[in-house]
Amino acid sequence: MNFTVITLFLVFVITTLVITYFAAKRTSTASDFYTAGGGLTGWQNGLAIAGDYLSAASFLGIAGAIALDGYDGFYYSIGYLVGFLVVLFIVAEPMRNIGKYTIADMVTARFDFKKVRGIAALSTITIVTFYMIAQLVGAGALIQLLFGIDYWLAVIIVGAMMTTYVMFGGMTATSWVQIIKAVLLMFGMIVLSFLVLFYFNFNIVELFSSARDASPHGDAYLNPGVQSDLPLDTISLMLALVLGTAGLPHILLRFFTVKDAKTARTSVVVATWIIGFFYLLTVFLGMGALYFVGHSDIIETNPAGNMAAPMLAEVLGGDLLFSFIAAVSFATILAVVAGLVLSGASAFAHDLYGHIIKKGQATQRQQVIAARSATFGVAVMSIILALAAENLNVAFLVALAFAVAASTNLPVIIFTIYWKRFNTTGAVTGILSGLITALLLVIVSPSVLSPEGDAIFVGTPLFPLENPAIISVPVGFLGAIIGTYLAKTPLDKEKYREVKIKANTGYSDSDEQA
Numbered sequence: 001m002n003f004t005v006i007t008l009f010l011v012f013v014i015t016t017l018v019i020t021y022f023a024a025k026r027t028s029t030a031s032d033f034y035t036a037g038g039g040l041t042g043w044q045n046g047l048a049i050a051g052d053y054l055s056a057a058s059f060l061g062i063a064g065a066i067a068l069d070g071y072d073g074f075y076y077s078i079g080y081l082v083g084f085l086v087v088l089f090i091v092a093e094p095m096r097n098i099g100k101y102t103i104a105d106m107v108t109a110r111f112d113f114k115k116v117r118g119i120a121a122l123s124t125i126t127i128v129t130f131y132m133i134a135q136l137v138g139a140g141a142l143i144q145l146l147f148g149i150d151y152w153l154a155v156i157i158v159g160a161m162m163t164t165y166v167m168f169g170g171m172t173a174t175s176w177v178q179i180i181k182a183v184l185l186m187f188g189m190i191v192l193s194f195l196v197l198f199y200f201n202f203n204i205v206e207l208f209s210s211a212r213d214a215s216p217h218g219d220a221y222l223n224p225g226v227q228s229d230l231p232l233d234t235i236s237l238m239l240a241l242v243l244g245t246a247g248l249p250h251i252l253l254r255f256f257t258v259k260d261a262k263t264a265r266t267s268v269v270v271a272t273w274i275i276g277f278f279y280l281l282t283v284f285l286g287m288g289a290l291y292f293v294g295h296s297d298i299i300e301t302n303p304a305g306n307m308a309a310p311m312l313a314e315v316l317g318g319d320l321l322f323s324f325i326a327a328v329s330f331a332t333i334l335a336v337v338a339g340l341v342l343s344g345a346s347a348f349a350h351d352l353y354g355h356i357i358k359k360g361q362a363t364q365r366q367q368v369i370a371a372r373s374a375t376f377g378v379a380v381m382s383i384i385l386a387l388a389a390e391n392l393n394v395a396f397l398v399a400l401a402f403a404v405a406a407s408t409n410l411p412v413i414i415f416t417i418y419w420k421r422f423n424t425t426g427a428v429t430g431i432l433s434g435l436i437t438a439l440l441l442v443i444v445s446p447s448v449l450s451p452e453g454d455a456i457f458v459g460t461p462l463f464p465l466e467n468p469a470i471i472s473v474p475v476g477f478l479g480a481i482i483g484t485y486l487a488k489t490p491l492d493k494e495k496y497r498e499v500k501i502k503a504n505t506g507y508s509d510s511d512e513q514a
Contacts, residue, residue, distance in 0.1 A: 004319045005146055008327040013161070016177050016334065020164065023173035040175060042263045046270025049254050051178030053080075053245075053271065054185055054278055055131075055336040055398065059329060060138045062279075063312075064305025065227075066286025067298055070215060072227035073286055075234065076399070077279035079241025083402075084275060088268045091246045094417045094503035096255040096264035102343075103252055103409055104351045107416050110499045111424045114356050119431045121351035123408040124249040126435060127401050128344035129382055131250070132337060134397035136386035139333040141306045146326050152387055158330075159383040162337040163375060171257060174338040181328070181335040186278065188328045192309070193281045195316045196288035211287035216295055233465045237399055240469035244402025247409030249343040250336075285309050292316065337382075341375050348374035399467055400442055407434030407472035411480045417503050420496050422484050429483025434476025441468035 040048065058080065065073030098106045104120035136155050143154035200207045208222060215221035224234065245251060255264045289298060289308035292315045301307045310329060314322035349371035354362040362370070389397065411430045415422040441463045442448060449459035465471075 004323040005326060008323045009146075009330065012327050012331055015180070016173075016331075017164075019176050019180075020173040023176070039259070040257045040267075042258065042266030043270050044175070044179060045254060045258050045263070045267035046274070047182045048175045048178040048257070049251065049267055049271035050274040050278075051180075051182035051185070051335050052250055052254060052339040053084075053275060054182065055135055055138075055332065058278065058282070059185065059189075059332050060142070060306045060309060061134070061304075061398065062282045063285040063289060064298065064302070064308040066282060067290040067293075067308040068295065068305045069227040070211070070217060070221035071224050072234070074283060075237060076241065077282050079238050079402075080245070081272075081276050081279050083242050083245030084268065084272045086243060086246045087251065088265070088272060091252070091413060092255055092264050092268045093261040095252055095413070096258065096261045097503050097505070098417075098499060102346050102350055103249055103413070104347065104355075107412055107427055108355075109502075110416050110422075110495055111427055113424050116424055116427050117351050117355055119428055120409075120412070121347040123404075123431050123435055124347040124351075125344050125378070126439070127247070127249055127405045127409070128340050128347075128378065129385065130401035130404060131248075131398060132340050132344075132378070132382035133386045133389050134401070135333050135337045135340065136382060137389050137397065138306055139330070139337075140386065141302050141304075142310065142326060142329050142333070145301065145307050145310065155383055155386050158333065158337070159379050159386075162334050162341060163379040171342060174335070174342055175257065177331070177338060178335040181331040182274065184328045185332055186274065188313075188325050189278060189281045189285070191321070192288070192313060192316065192325065193284040196284045196292075196312075199316075207284070207287055207291075211290050214291045214295065230464060232470060233467065236403075236465050236467040236470035239473055240399055240403035240406055240467050243406035243410055243469070243473060244399075245405075247405030247413065248402070249347065249405075249409070250339040252409075253339070253343045253346065285312060288312050288316075341378050341382075344378040345371045345374040348378070400447065403442075403467050403469040403472060404435065404438045406469055407438045407476040410473075411477045415480055415484075416499070419484075420493070421491060422480070423487050423489040423491070425487030425489060426480045426482075426484030430476055430480025433479025433483075434472055437475040438468050438472035441465075441471060 058076075062073060062076045065076060067073070095106055098109045102121070103124060104117045107120050108117050136158060139158035140151045140155040143149065143157065144151050147154070196207065197204070200210070212219065212221045217226050220226055254267070258264050258267060286308065289312040293308065293311045298305050298308050298311065301311060310322060310326050313325035317324075349367055353370040353374075354360065354367050358366070408431045411434065412427050415426065415430070444462035445466055445468065446461045446464070447466050449457055449461040451458065451460055
């Protein structure tokens with residue numbers, strides 16, 4: 001712990017608290033809290049999406065995964081990037097046109113039943129919790145490294161800060177923290193990558209060969225199969241990453257912060273360029289960390305490799321660069337967890353409380369109070385779970401959240417927009433079958449059970465794959481299809497026609513009547 005680290009951390013904390021203070025003065029209605037009043041421009045929202053998406057898993061987890069596992073670690077970068085193309089071409093515009101505050105709003109635009117809204121909210125809260133655990137694990141490891149405090153205390157400190165941002169500032173504060181974080185993160189990535197490449201005279205081939213020689217895996221470092229010798233595991237991982245993005249609540253929530261579908265599309269294009277460039281640079285960070293820091297030192301500091309990037313910064317730039325990268329990492333985590341907490345709180349306050357408990361009669365003030373209370377509850381639950389996952393790689397933990405999102409939200413979103421025969425029963429069975437299958441397979445997988453004790457519990461895994469997507473995603477789609485055909489609900493052609501038109505144009509019959 002040194003003066004530079006403390007100074008940069010305090011500068012960032014004070015800056016974000018000032019943003020939260022001014023945002024809180026502008027946050028009085030439910031629309032302000034959930035969507036910043038829908039007033040963000042395309043480039044602002046694009047930066048905020050990038051800030052929301054480029055999480056601890058991207059910055060800390062992927063750099064560590066590439067440093068330790070080489071080619072296999074880069075799968076995360078590819079999957080995260082390609083997943084945004086699914087969002088761009090299939091989900092972004094219909095979501096903005098049909099929805100209001102949450103995923104459940106979009107689904108219930110066609111099926112206005114409490115059970116559909118309640119189950120969609122349950123799915124959202126589950127995904128948010130998985131994702132939150134990953135961010136808090138990364139935050140705990142980072143603060144532990146910087147300040148020498150216990151992991152549990154570090155997790156609680158971060159949890160308290162992000163709860164403050166969301167409870168008082170809502171989406172406005174969250175968006176601007178994410179925008180500032182995206183700019184700082186890209187600057188830090190460019191500086192670190194430049195220093196790594198400069199050492200190798202910008203010869204990428206030399207960097208690759210030097211990293212291979214520094215790895216205990218030897219030639220296998222640049223080939224697939226280091227992380228897992230099961231090809232199905234890799235396929236399952238990629239399926240989760242590519243399809244999961246389009247079902248992530250905190251990403252989809254961002255499409256409601258702009259005024260129309262055209263701006264939503266612009267947001268995704270801006271975010272995709274930023275994210276694509278970022279993931280290209282993760283290769284240089286991971287291999288640079290392996291060469292300059294060393295495989296054994298990375299593992300000694302954090303067995304999952306989550307501190308590879310900050311350690312690389314310390315070797316190449318001393319205390320100043322290390323402090324800056326550490327502060328950026330901290331900003332990354334706070335920005336993402338703020339978005340996650342907000343999406344979880346929205347699901348609880350808007351869907352469960354506002355529409356199910358209060359039957360759509362909650363006042364603006366009641367909704368905001370409920371959202372702030374839910375923020376506290378989601379944060380506490382995630383902190384408790386993060387304390388048990390200290391030694392798991394954060395990129396891996398996020399991949400599990402992607403698997404749940406791809407298995408639950410994605411089938412229902414796609415069928416709601418594009419399948420005429422889809423009905424209420426199909427929506428319920430689709431979400432539940434995907435959710436239950438994904439959770440059960442994770443519980444009995446090597447991620448949770450390990451004979452060597454390097455997972456959460458000691459035991460023999462019953463499911464051989466670490467990521468359940470290859471089973472749970474098809475089950476989610478099949479559950480929705482089977483539930484639809486088994487139901488006796490009559491087809492509402494008029495409702496489907498209205499939803500289809502509004503999904504593609506943003507225009508509906510009710511708008512004309514208004």
